[in-house]
Each structure stands twice: as C-alpha cells, then as structure tokens.
Amino acid sequence: MKGFLIRFMAALSMGGTGKGLQDGSKPGLANVYAMGLVSFFTDVSTEMVTGYLPVFIVSDLGGTRAILGLIEGAGELTNNFFRMISGFISDRLGKRKPLVFAGYAFSTLSKPLFSVSTTPTEALSVRVMDRIGKGIRTSPRDALLSQSVDEKVAGKAFGLHRSLDQLGAILGPLLATILLPLIGPRPLFVASFIPGVIALLILWFFVVDVKTAPGKTQLLKGASKIMKGDFLLLLTILAIFGIGYYDFSFILVRSAELGIAPDLVPLVYMAINLFHTAIGYPTGVLSDRIGREPLLATSFILFSLTSLVFTYSSGFTAIILLIVFYGLYFGIYETVSRALVPKYAPSELRGTAYGLLYIVVGLSNLVGMSLVGFIWDNAGRIQAFTYSMLTGIVATVLAVLLAIRACAKSLMTQ
Structure with missing residues (x-):
C-alpha cells in the first residue's frame, strides 16, 4: 500500500493542471492513476446508493417488482444509448475530457435527488x-485511458483502472451498511454527493486530456x-x-424477503461485487487460452443456475x-461479452459494431427486466424465473454453437 501511495503521488506531481496535450505526447500512468481515483470515488458514491436503492423503491416508495425492473431496464437502455452517442461525439470533437467531466458531473448531481423522491x-x-451520466462518460473515458499510455502497457493501464473502480464498488456498499442505521436512507443518498465531488475535483485538476484531430465518422456507418x-x-x-435478463436488484429484493434486514442488504451487494471482482482477472487469462466464446456460454450457465435458485x-x-x-x-460476462466484438468486426467498423451491441443489449435488457418483474408480480416467482432460466439455456446452446464455429475456423487456419 505504501508503494502504491508513493507511485500515485509521483504520478500526480507529473499530471499537472489537467490541460490537454496536442503534440502527440502521452501523459502516461499519471493519467491512469488519476482516472482510477476518479472512478474509485464515483463508484463509492454510486454503490452507496445502488446497494439499498431496490429495497427503497419497493419498500419505501411502494413500487412493484415490475416497476423496479422497468426502472433498472430503462436506466441501462439509457446508459447504452448515450455510451454509443458520446463515443461518436468525442471522436467528432477530438476531445475526451469535456464529455468525461460532464458525465461524471451529471451522475454526481443526480443521485442525491433520490432523497426527495416520493414515487417510483x-x-x-x-x-x-444517473445512467445518462454513466453513458456520457464511459466511451470517451475508455478512449482517454487508451490514449494516455503506449499500447504495450495498455493492459496494465486498464487493469489498474478497473482495480480501483472495483475497490470503490466494494467500499460503497460497506459504507452504506455503516451509515444506514445511523442516518437512514434519504440522508444516505445526500451523503453520496461527497465522494462524487471529490471525484470531480481530481478529474478537473489532475486528469490531462489528449486531443486528437476531429474525426469525420458517421454514426452506425456500414451497419449492413x-x-x-x-x-x-x-x-x-x-x-x-x-x-x-434481470440484474442484481432482484437479488437484493429477494434477500430482504428471505430475512436479511434492510440495513444489511448492501452487504449482499458488496458480496456480489467481491465475486465479480475475483473472477475477472482469471477469466481474462483463461479467455486468452481457450477463447471467449466458451466462457460466454459458461456465464449463461451460471445465470441459469441463479434462476434455478430463485425458483426452488x-x-x-x-x-x-x-x-x-x-x-x-457477472464477472465472466462483463469480461468477455464486449471483448468478443473485435473478433467479428473489422477495425474500420468497430465503432459501428459496438453501437449495434449497445442497442441490442439495452433494448433486450429493458424487455427482460420489465417482463421478469411483471411475471413475478402477476404469476409468481417460480414462473418468472423458470422463464428466465429457459432463455438462459437457449442462449447457452447458441453460444456453444458459436464456440464450435470459432474452433472450427481456428483449426482451418492452422
């Protein structure tokens, strides 16, 4: 830990005032450390809220599970849509930091508004x-990360950033568990503003923009x-x-139904994040050896097992x-799903491929979360998660087919 702090302070001392670089030079790991801390404090802020929000919507605001699914699904659709748009705009502008800052600021300012929400x-x-903010910042942030270091250390840079990001995702729910009995949920939502502001200050003063020539790309060009x-x-x-599909919010609601005290529900979310974090790196290493398609199928099997537990x-x-x-x-899926795109799309159409991916995932997840919640409310838990398990099994079979096709092509090229 001491070595990390020494490297970080040295990095910040070189990071300067956060002005943009235009001469083709790279700010190096100083930028990565700074952006890592931005993500760390933002995730502390976000997960303080997210670890309790599903219970708050259902128990305090009187929302149904279908409404909870609609809220989470709409949030992720918005996130995916603005992720596509912001990447396109940042390429057109040739600047990353303004959109990154706008996205983080939008999320930081929005989350405390849960404290005055009285209806679903x-x-x-x-x-x-909040999800608009996440969508705005993600693509230009990842582009800025990749442009901050040489390609040969890009893996190290993204790994460092993700580690700090995940550390915040673990600390946030833990902090919520400590604060909830002391101040209650609505003041907790207000308190999330503090780490969000710290993140914005680090971003403003220490993150250096890397400006590029404005691009002339077209949105979803060459999709056909x-x-x-x-x-x-x-x-x-x-x-x-x-x-x-359904996300962690249904697990948090179900854990409260099974006897977990509302103030302790964020610990369930923290535990999910621990497993998510622990499996990420081994999954990346294994995917380099056996391919990403088999691991995608594995993630679907694990999701289907989750649904089986929900059911019985x-x-x-x-x-x-x-x-x-x-x-x-979630740890396996997050590691391999988006990483599959470069394999199936040429470099000049990669932005379009990711745009199509975001649209498909966002729309289908909105349908899935709303539908699973609706079935749970109106037909019962067993029917809802049996349906979810069946779609997971069908996706698994097709993912195995994709893996077989990939293996056959690999053998043919050897």
Missing part, C-alpha cells in the same frame, strides 16, 4: 439521469456490412439472453447461492 416515477427519472455471419449470431444470442430455493442457503452464482456470472 420520480425514482425512475433520477435513475435515468457486419449484420451477418457470426456477428449477427452473437447479437442474436445476446438478444435472447437479454429478454430473460429459500432460506439463507439460497442467498449464498444467489450471491455466488450471480457474482461469478
């Missing part, structure tokens, strides 16, 4: 605002050229999986299994 509709509006073959199969798989298990054992299966699923 108001919570939906705030959640969408890549909507075929294995890439189309990949999008189909993700769409089928998405229409039965109860008690404390069910909570543990939900945490383990969902945390492992």
Whole structure:
C-alpha cells in the first residue's frame, strides 16, 4: 500500500493542471492513476446508493417488482444509448475530457435527488439521469485511458483502472451498511454527493486530456456490412439472453424477503461485487487460452443456475447461492461479452459494431427486466424465473454453437 501511495503521488506531481496535450505526447500512468481515483470515488458514491436503492423503491416508495425492473431496464437502455452517442461525439470533437467531466458531473448531481423522491416515477427519472451520466462518460473515458499510455502497457493501464473502480464498488456498499442505521436512507443518498465531488475535483485538476484531430465518422456507418455471419449470431444470442435478463436488484429484493434486514442488504451487494471482482482477472487469462466464446456460454450457465435458485430455493442457503452464482456470472460476462466484438468486426467498423451491441443489449435488457418483474408480480416467482432460466439455456446452446464455429475456423487456419 505504501508503494502504491508513493507511485500515485509521483504520478500526480507529473499530471499537472489537467490541460490537454496536442503534440502527440502521452501523459502516461499519471493519467491512469488519476482516472482510477476518479472512478474509485464515483463508484463509492454510486454503490452507496445502488446497494439499498431496490429495497427503497419497493419498500419505501411502494413500487412493484415490475416497476423496479422497468426502472433498472430503462436506466441501462439509457446508459447504452448515450455510451454509443458520446463515443461518436468525442471522436467528432477530438476531445475526451469535456464529455468525461460532464458525465461524471451529471451522475454526481443526480443521485442525491433520490432523497426527495416520493414515487417510483420520480425514482425512475433520477435513475435515468444517473445512467445518462454513466453513458456520457464511459466511451470517451475508455478512449482517454487508451490514449494516455503506449499500447504495450495498455493492459496494465486498464487493469489498474478497473482495480480501483472495483475497490470503490466494494467500499460503497460497506459504507452504506455503516451509515444506514445511523442516518437512514434519504440522508444516505445526500451523503453520496461527497465522494462524487471529490471525484470531480481530481478529474478537473489532475486528469490531462489528449486531443486528437476531429474525426469525420458517421454514426452506425456500414451497419449492413457486419449484420451477418457470426456477428449477427452473437447479437442474436445476446438478444435472447437479454429478454430473460434481470440484474442484481432482484437479488437484493429477494434477500430482504428471505430475512436479511434492510440495513444489511448492501452487504449482499458488496458480496456480489467481491465475486465479480475475483473472477475477472482469471477469466481474462483463461479467455486468452481457450477463447471467449466458451466462457460466454459458461456465464449463461451460471445465470441459469441463479434462476434455478430463485425458483426452488429459500432460506439463507439460497442467498449464498444467489450471491455466488450471480457474482461469478457477472464477472465472466462483463469480461468477455464486449471483448468478443473485435473478433467479428473489422477495425474500420468497430465503432459501428459496438453501437449495434449497445442497442441490442439495452433494448433486450429493458424487455427482460420489465417482463421478469411483471411475471413475478402477476404469476409468481417460480414462473418468472423458470422463464428466465429457459432463455438462459437457449442462449447457452447458441453460444456453444458459436464456440464450435470459432474452433472450427481456428483449426482451418492452422
């Protein structure tokens, strides 16, 4: 830890005032450390809220599970849409930092508004605002990270950034668990503003922009050229999986139903994040050896097991299994799903490929979360998660087919 602090202070001393570089030079790991801390404090702020928000919407605001699914699904659709748009705009402008700052600021200012929300509709509006901020910042932030260092150390840079980001995702729910009994949920939402402001100050003063020549790209240009073959199969798989998808919020609500005290629900979320973080690096290493397609299928199997536990298990054992299966699923899926795109899309159409991916995932997840929640409310838990398990199984079979096709092509080229 001492060595990390020494390297960080040295990095910041070189980071300067945050002015942009235009001469083609790279700010180096100073920028990566600074952006890592920005993500760390932002994730502390976000996860302080997120670890309790589903229970707040259902218990305090009187929202149904279908409404909770709609809120989370709409948030992720918004996130994916603005992620696509912001990447396009930042390429057009040749600047990254203004959009990164705008995105982080939008999220920081929006989350405290949960404290004055009195209806699920108001919570939906705030959640969408927060996700707009995430969508605006993500693509230009990743581009700025990649432009801050030489390609040969890009993996180290992204790994460092992700480690700090995940540390914040673990600390945030822990902090929420400590504060909830002391101040209650609404003041907790207000308190999330503090680490968000710290993140903005670090971003403003220490993150250096790397300016590039304004691009002339067109949004979704050449989409028809890549909507075929294995890439189309990949999008189909993700769409089928998405229409039965639900996120961690349903697990938090279910854990409260199974006897976890509301003030301790953020610990369930923290545990999910621990498994998510722990599996990420080994998944990346393994994917380099056996390919990403088999691991995508593995993630779907784990998700289907999560649904099986939802359907038939109860008690404390069910909570543990939900945490383990969902945390492992999410860590594997997050590592390999987007990483598959470069394999199936040429470099000149990669932006378009990611745009199509964001649209498909965002729309299908909105349908899935709303539908699973609706079935849970109106037909029952068993019916809802049996449906989700079946879509996961279908996606698994198709992902195995994709893996077989990839293996066959690999053998043919040897």
